[in-house]
Every structure is written in structure tokens, then in C-alpha cells.
Amino acid sequence: MFRRLPLAGIAATVALALAAAGCGGSSSGGSSSGGSKTLTLGLIVPATTFVAADMNFANESPYGQAVYDTLLKADTDGKVVPSLATEWKYNDTKTQLDLTLRDDVKFTDGTAFNADAAVQNLKRFQVGNSPNKSFLVNMADAKAVDPTHLSITLKQVDPGFLNYLTQNAGMMGAPSAFNKPDAKTNPVGSGPYMMDTGNTVIGSSYTFNKNPNYWDKDSQHYDKLVLKVYNDPTAMLNAVKGKQINGAKLINNDFNDQIKSSGYSLVEQETDWTGLLLLDRDGKLNPALKDVRVRQAINYAFDKAALLQAYGKGYGTVTSQIFPPTSPAYDSGLDSKYPHDLAKAKSLLAEAGYANGFTLAMPSTTRAGTALYPLITQSLKDVGITVQLTDAGTNFIPDILAPKYPASWLALQMDPTDWQIINFELSPAATFNPFKYSDPKVNDLIDRYLKATDESAATAAVKELNTYVVDQAWFAPWYRVKSNYATDPKTEVKAQPGNAYPYLWNFKPKG
């Protein structure tokens, strides 16, 4: 066996063995970021699916925006602008929306986009598996008046509806491809790019080529698009240092200095707020939380600036409200509503009958890191509240929503419209109101907001709602989390208000 194996022979054997293994290898998006005509972006999540009716948004938005057009678009100020629909108008009661559609759009399989295709897409989304399918919960019906006119009727006024049509609810897939067996991994849309399935490894690297027949050439800035998934922050850092990607959503802020020293620019954006959710406002699991003074005491117990430094590494802005500065409901004065004041917290607890404190059960998750829970426990212990933590494992979110705990730490996204925030965190049916807590004043303010006949009345209602919720201490926010998007010197992009990832058409070669 070991007879006269010359060195060259050994080398050739090694090369052949490695090559033989590599020959069967699947192709991938490669590792080069390419020239100005290839855009390679780093993402932190893979695409859940490419079926338009089931798609997620936020960090997954580039996947959908690569292959699908939306009925409407949002610009970088959050203003709704034309896309497949060129004009739109509500009736007087704001329960019927009429849209005029483009007549020159074709899906990449050659079939035409028209009002009938739009109706089919909207109805599929409404009953699909998208986590955002509630966006169309108020849609009563959608009808094709003629090929270029679409009429949508609503069950009730929905101030967020136009915005939903700029996101995944407005994505239009080819009806001819709805039932294709590979619909989840081989999309057919009318968007700026077409998936190159031969060079895509689902879950890791997605390659798209320019759609040669795209109707909006001004939005097509590249010939090729590669979306690469980085599950590991170190891998993403290495890709940045090796200049393999043009842009990347950073998983955390741990490597910001190293990324900047590699010549990348950081685009800052506040996308989430973080703090405690004081969910059991009716005191069903923990009677103490029914008393507003107890909830206020919890707010006073936290040194938010110290938490921002210790846990958020300084990337964020201290606040006591859940509405972002881009919202009409935002009131800068509310950011400092609850300063760190242990004496005040103790006095409020004593007034509420909890001078000796009480025990507060909360779920914990290892995903939050090791520093968070000791900080929470110590802060509340300082005012006499004993935190009882239970590791919820992978059931962290389900247990909060079950609801199994009266309160929990969490970072929640700050949606782009007030209506989305209301439906996400405040209304009796909101996802993060798991106890279905109903406050007549909150309900009245939501009603006033919905029935407002002009913008100033809507703004007044939602501002009052925000102030009331902060006064009632429904939450104990600490700070708005600043996340960063890195771009190389060859690429420019603007952040998208209310979305975790910049919109795809806003990426442009610099200069």
C-alpha cells in the first residue's frame, strides 16, 4: 500500500480527491461582490417562502421586492407613492378605495398584470399564511372594474390600508404560477429581478438577474442581485472585512467600529423599542399590576440611561413611549416621563399597598444574552419587587401570548403607521395585548382616531392616546434601539422608516 508513493503522486491524489468531492457540489452565489452592476447584500434571515400570499416582510423584504411589484410604494419619508397603481382615491366614508392600474406590466412568464390578477392576489393574501395577513383583515371585497381599474371595499375605516399595499399585502404574483409545485422556491412576479434558481441555495444564498422587460427601468440599478444569509455575526463581519458584500443589515452593534474601519458607512435607524411589557393590567395573574401606581413604580425603578449603556452599548435613545419620533403621536416630552427615581417608586408602591414589595413572574430567554436578566432583577429588587424568572426556551413568545406571564421583557418593532402600532400593541384585539385588556378611554380615543375627518383631528386623537397609555404605564420602555445598516464605499442607500431593511430600489451605485 505504501510502496513508492512519490510526492507528486500524493499531491495529485489529494487534488483529485478534493476535486472529485467538489465536482458534485452545488453552485452558489459565489463570494465576490462583483463590480457596480452586481449588488450583493447581507441579510440575517433566509426567505420564509417566495409565495407572495405567504411572505414575511421587515428583514425579509428584499426577497419579495426583488421579484414582486407592489400596488403602491413608500418613499424614504414614508409617503405613499405610485407603483403598479398610478392613482387612488377613497370615497367620502373612506370605506371604498378605487385604484387605477398600469396597463404595460407583464409577469416574467409573459402573462399580463391587470385588475383581475390584483384581485386574486389580494384575496389570496387575506387567507394566506403570511404573518401579516391581518393587514387585509378589514378588506370586505376586491373587484376588477375593468383591466386597469380595481375597487376595494373595506369593512371599516383602516388608516393603515394604503401603507399595507406598499408592503407584502400589496405584492403581486402571476396567477398563472399560483399552483406551480415549486411556487415556494421559484417565484413568478413582475418585479425588477428574476430568480436564478441554478445559482441559488435556498436558505443561504439567493441569486437574481435583471428582468429585461421591467417597466420601471429607473428603479433597476443593477444587472445582478445576490442576497446572502449570514447566521453568524462573525461571518458577516468577515464578509465585510473581505469586502465581499455591498451592504449588510448588522445583527448587533458589537462590531460597528471594526466595520467603520473597513471603509463601510453606517446608516442608523431606530426600529424597535425595548423594555418591559406590563401586560396583566387587569391583575388576573398578578393583582399588583392592576394598580396604575405599581406600573408607574416599575417605570421609575429603571435607570434607562444606564441600561442603554450596559445592555444597548449606547446605541439608542432613552424613552418612556412606544411611538417613534416619525409618528404624529410622538411627544418628545414623554421620552423623559419616568426618570430613574427609586424614592418615588417606593412611595408609589407604598401608596398602592405594596410597601413590602411583591413577586413578579416573567419568562426569560437565552437569546437576550446573559446581562439582561440580572439587570432587570436588580433594578426591581431595589424597589422591593422580587423577579421570578422561568426559562421559556423556544416557547418564549408563545408563552407571552398565551398569556402565561403578567409581564415580560421584549423588544418590539415600531411600525411605520400609528394604526399598525395600535393594532399591534394597544387595541383590545392587539397581538401584544394577550389579556385582551380593554380600557374605555383607549377604545374611545381609537374610535376618535378612526372617525377623524381630517388629519389634525386624527393626530390629536392619537397624541392623546399615546399620552394616556404612557400615563397609565401600560409598558415600561427603556430606550429605542438603534440598529445599523452598513454600506461599502461603492454603494449608497437610505433607511426606510418603520422597516428593518432598506427598500431594494433605494440601493444605488455611488457617484
Next chain:
Amino acid sequence: MLMFVLRRIGAGIVLLFVISSVTFILLYVGSGDIARNILGQQATQEDVALKKEQLGLNRPLLTQYFDWLGNALHGDLGSSWFTGEEVTSGITSRVAVTLSLVIGAIVVTALIATVLGVWAAVRHGWVDKVVQAVTILGFAIPGFLIAVGLVLVFAINLQWFDPTGYISFTDDPTGWLKTVTLPVVALAIGGIASVANQVRGSVTDVLRRDYVRTLRSRGLPFNRVVFKHALRNAGSPALAVLGVQFVGLLGGAVIVERVFAIPGLGDIAVGATSQGDVPMVMGLVVAIATIVVVVNLIIDLLQGWLNPKVRLS
């Protein structure tokens, strides 16, 4: 020999059944609310309940398992609950990537470990000490740390290799070499330490035996005695360690693939397991267990070829 192979294949099939059953149970115990994981935090409880029904998660565990097993026996491993990708296609597109790393690492391990082991056994003295010190270092330094260090030096500073990603050999042979070299080295270092120690010990032992002294007294050149006779007899235990290394490297590839952002089995295994993507994890388990069974069979056959006593036993 045929009976030996058939017995091994039979044992492999039983092993696959046991492993798939245990994995299935573990997945359901440890995955939490899979439907919630799929739909995300904004989904309502009603949507989550509907998703559970669609996936058949509300059926008895045994029914779910035997449904999966029945389909698997017909070659249908299903589709990922998260991406919709067919499990067979997902694994096929990634298995060659992982194998190119693992086979590359095994070849590098075998060559370097043999050279180091024989060198240390034959030369003794300072050479032996240096080789032992190097192997201890190889044991002590974690693979991921080596991977990170290699990237920093050879990919980012010297720019000889790509820091992340994978290029198929058929697309670009040079690009392929630039993407697999560092991961292969990172994977191989631990194995080299282990196998080199084994080779050193075995060769030292064999060189002390009477038949080696007899061969030398008959005037055979030392190199021929070492490489033709001693190494063949010492190869058997080293081969066994190499077989174990191969299985270990499949696990090690998980970390290396993440550090280098390589789209292999390890990369998908971590994501699928943490999400509770039952069809994908089950498919991966079947694929990896099959690879392990085949590798063990090959090692057994090689052992028999190297050492006739093994065949007789």
C-alpha cells in the same frame, strides 16, 4: 466477505430506524411551538392553531412518525415547513459542499498525520517532542478559533483566500480552492493531532517487534522496512481513528460552515433544528446517518484489506 457486507448493511438499516425514531421524539420534545415559530410573533393564536392543523401537528405523535416513515420509505422526505424547499433537493444541493470539506480534511489529515507520526516514531528525540507538542496544541485549540484566526491572517490581511462563501468546482476551480482551503485546514488540525499520535504510537510499537528486527538483520533498507512492513501493520488502528474522525468532522463542519458562511449541511442543520423544521431535520439525520454507515463499512473493508486477521475474525 459478501455475508460480512450484508450483515453490515442490515445493521446500518436498523441503526437508521433507531436514530430516526429517537430524533423524531427529541424534535417534538424540544422544539416548542413550531407553528408559532413559522408564523412569527405577530400572528394571532387562531392563525397558529390553523397552522398546527395544516401541518398535522395536532395528530398523535406515533401517527405523525409512521406517516413520515411511510413516505420516507417511498423516497418522499417531504418539504421544509419554513422554506418550502423539497428536503431531498435541499440536502442534495448541500451534501457535496459538506463532503468536499470533510473529505478534503480527511485526506489532509491522513497525509500530514502519517508523515508526522512516522517521523516522530523513527527519529525519537527532539523530533518526537516537537511533534507531540504540536499535536497537543492541535488538540487544545478549538476549531472555531483556528477558523477565525485563519480568516484574519490569510483572507483579510493577505487576501489569498475568500473569507466567506463557497464556489462550486464546476463553476470556477480556482474560486473553489480559494473558498475551501481555509475551512479544510480549520477542520483538519484537530484530526491531525489525534491521528498523528495514533500513528506515532503504533509505528513505535511495531518497530520494536521481532519480525522487524529479523527483516533488518536480513539487510532490508530501513525505509523499506518502515514503509512496506511496519506502516502496514501500524495502519490498522490509525485507520480506525480516521473513521471516527470522519464522523466527528461532519459535526465539526457545523461550526466551520457558520464561521465561513458556507451553504453546507451543517449550516442548514443548525437553523432547521432550532426552528423545529421536522421534515428537514429528519432528512438531514437520514442523510448523515447513511454517510456514517457507508464510511464505517468502507473503513471495515479497508481494515480487512490491511490486516487479514480482521477478515478471519
